[in-house]
Amino acid sequence: MAHRLTVIGTGYLGATHAACMADLGFEVVGLDTDAAKVDRLAAGDLPFYEPGLEPILRRNLAAGRLRFTTSYDEAAEFGDVHFVCVGTPQKRGEYAADLTYVDAVIEELAPRLHRPCLVVGKSTVPVGTAARLAARLAELAPAGGDAVLAWNPEFLREGYAVEDTLHPDRIVAGVPDDQGAAERAEKVLREIYSSMIGEGVPFIVADYATAELVKVAANAFLATKISFINAMAEVCEAAHADVTKLSLALSYDDRIGGKFLGPGLGFGGGCLPKDIRAFMARAGELGVDQALTFLREVDEINIRRRIRMVDLARELLGGSFAGRTVGVLGAAFKPNSDDVRDSPALDVASTIHAQGGAVTVYDPQAMDNARRAHPELTYGASVQDAARGAHVVLLLTEWRQFRDLDPADLAGVVAERNIVDGRNALDPELWRAAGWTYRALGRP
Template identity: 85%
Template sequence: MSYRLTVIGTGYLGATHAACMADLGFEVLGLDVDEERIARLAAGDLPFFEPGLEPVLRRGLQSGRLRFTTSYKEAADFGDVHFLCVGTPQKVGEYAADLTYVDEAIASLAPLLERPCLVVGKSTVPVGTAARLAETMARTAPVGGDAVLAWNPEFLREGFAVQDTLHPDRIVAGLPPDPGAAEHAEKVLREIYATMIADKTPFITCDYPTSELVKVSANAFLATKISFINAMAEVCEAAHADVTKLSEALSYDDRIGGKFLGPGLGFGGGCLPKDIRAFMARAGELGADQALTFLREVDEINIRRRIRMVDLARELLGGSFAGRTVGVLGAAFKPNSDDVRDSPALDVAASIRAQGAAVTVYDPKAMPNARRAQPSLEYGDSALSAAKGAHVVLLLTEWAEFRDMDPHTLATAVAERNIVDGRNALDPERWRAAGWNYRALGRP
């Protein structure tokens, strides 16, 4: 059977999923209540930067397989399978996840479901959410229990979203407790993901709670690994050791590996920070808070890296930012993204400005988002313009153009040759040979 798919929520996850499913040959209808976003997507204009996604979006539109709407009624009438891809941000002033968008999506869709269908949750939610939403659907959908819910968590990496959607490293299907409904949901998901399964992608079936825990557990592990090596960077600074060499030595141990073992400014973005906090909050609600107390220290280590970056820059300037000029290279939380949510780079830049420095920021893709998030900062249109007259330059996002910078060329713009490498991305020997005072987190 050729299923018609809807994707509810066309942010980063939803827009990517909709475009990639259309590229696989499905008829797809993307739904969002944001009329401006829908108009942009329908015109082939991606509202965010993601390498390789815009051509996929435009192919879907040109083929006629991909359309967008703001009408829940149109989506309910159209879709055999409805993918739920709305955001679950952190609640203001709390660690817990805000499920407003998830609840609103189900409340809007379920009363319109008049024929059998499968609703597939992809959003990252606290464990227990799927069971609650399934009960809501059964109670409010005209078709009743024939509207089946499954949970299929996403594992997208910003900068690699198309690859991760079309060639995932695993597919997890959280199935309902009723055997008949579970069998039906698994059959439909296997047919939708047949291309990936044929490419030997593991297909894992489990219950709702396990599927909800997979994504947050993965993010908690990755956050822990990043904070571990950054904790070692703190020790290395105290012991005058080199954390990059320590990391390299550890990476050759097959039990540890080198991925996510890069020391530096730490993690940010719209997933890892809020997901580990929501995980802690939910564990507390379940009475299992002691199991995740280590994540509080993981979070604190990550924040300490930002503080240490500010301290290191201040040390290079003789103990004060007052009246000094600072050039900041990077605003996005990671390269190949324009996402500035919980960005360590912008956090550091804003903190330094608050301490009296004139700060100019440049990022290859994230400038519009950075200006909206931190309008009080100055912004340049190149690395050289950001570094003009700077007494210290900070590399805070490891874009390729920053890694490949010529130290002699950058030296023509600055007032003093001081650079702090917040991502351990530069070659210290090369920069010191060019007359720079080079410092980095966790290195002598």
């Protein structure tokens, strides 16, 4: 008999996991304490933007394989496997991860587990969390040792989450030390992911701590690679070199590769910044903080790119934003997403606003979230709206429609033809030929 799945937490990770698991043929119940979110999902309405996910959600609701609830009783009674997909945000005022939501799931779910089941953590957590939660699960669950915990980290990229869920590049299963429990957990996870394993996706079995570290180590490496090329951009600006050509030349070295080697405004979002900070905090608790001191510089390089972007725009305007109009293209932290958490684009826009600039922002998907996060800014209904009367235009999120802009079209609405390319996404020759002053991070 096929396993019945619950997914606890229906944010970005949980809603995606629930819909995709249902699409693989499993019966799935999504659980969230936010009744409004549950109602939206049950109506087939995604509370965030993710390409390709809404049709999967609606298809599986209609087929009866997927439903949503606010009831822990219902989820515990229904599920054989419970996926924990709640958030682990950065604690206010410190680097460490806030595990309130993860802990709350175990406290609520465990006392309701009366029969054999597997609880599977997918949330990104500091190393050592799974062992602590496993002990609490054993303490609280009426099923005792028949309620087993596994850790199965997620590796979703926003904008590609459906592909990454259904066709991941690897599956990691963190299992308990107890051999019997470990074998049960591995068997169940292999059954759930059998279609992917059948496609040749590597399935790696590890202890809890290693499984927890895979996710944060991957994010730390990606953040380091992004900050490395942006550090090279700082050097290129001082040396009058071109960081885009440097990056291209480096990308042909197969030891380095071109992925995540795009120079520009740096990283943001709800994962990389808070995950590398939580990793540093946990290393400090473990007494190995020196091992990760380089991540502090990775973080600082990333923030410096935003400051440099503001400086470049101000230089183009003769040294002051006062009385000047600035058009900002982009609000999401990356294209194909409406996520504005720690968005470099909005950080730059709000800094310019604070320095006296009249800022108008446009983004194809993130306008509602941007307005909520930064109500002090003005928002346009189109690229032309954002650029109208602008003394400088900033490209801060590399949406395809921004990359494909015609410089002659845009020239008709601006006050002055100044553009700063924060993502090295445009062709400088094309823009300069159309009479624009073109500047970019890390280029002469």
